[in-house]
Amino acid sequence: MKALRSALAVAVAAVLVAPAAFAGPKCTDAPRSQWLPEHAMQERITAAGYTIDKFKVSGSCYEIYGRDKARRRVEIYYDPTDGRVVKQRGDE
Template sequence: MKSPLIAAALFSVLAPAAALASQDCPSVPRDQWMSDAAITEKAKTLGYDVRSIKVDDGCLEAYALDKDGKRVEVYFHPGTGDVLKVKADD
């Protein structure tokens, strides 16, 4: 009897979190993505020195140094190049 209740409670907590994650990195067809070179150039204009770029959950994630020389991970919208999130790289 408790198992369905626990499962329902977990789903009600986890489902909104999953929805928020998908909003951060939207689903964009691969042929509409910006190139790594274009993202690198955009990052440079924002003050980042990009070291590498990879795909992470639908976003283009750049490992970079910020203007203070600190390592950061910058998440870009793959189609527009807008910065969606920046986090310190520990």
């Protein structure tokens, strides 16, 4: 019985912590009507030298998975209202 309670406690903790671990940044509070069109944002990103493998809306951000000018993998979150980088991860 004690093992069952311990397992249940671990499962509940995992459910409560997991969404926070995978949540992306908050990029904007602006309504979607004020966002740059997706195709315009993609053009800006490629003009900056990035290759886009995947482009998506992630919460209040535009998010890409792709490669930078040096062909390193990147994951970048952009503010969809002005195109600024909010968070970036990549191969170091």
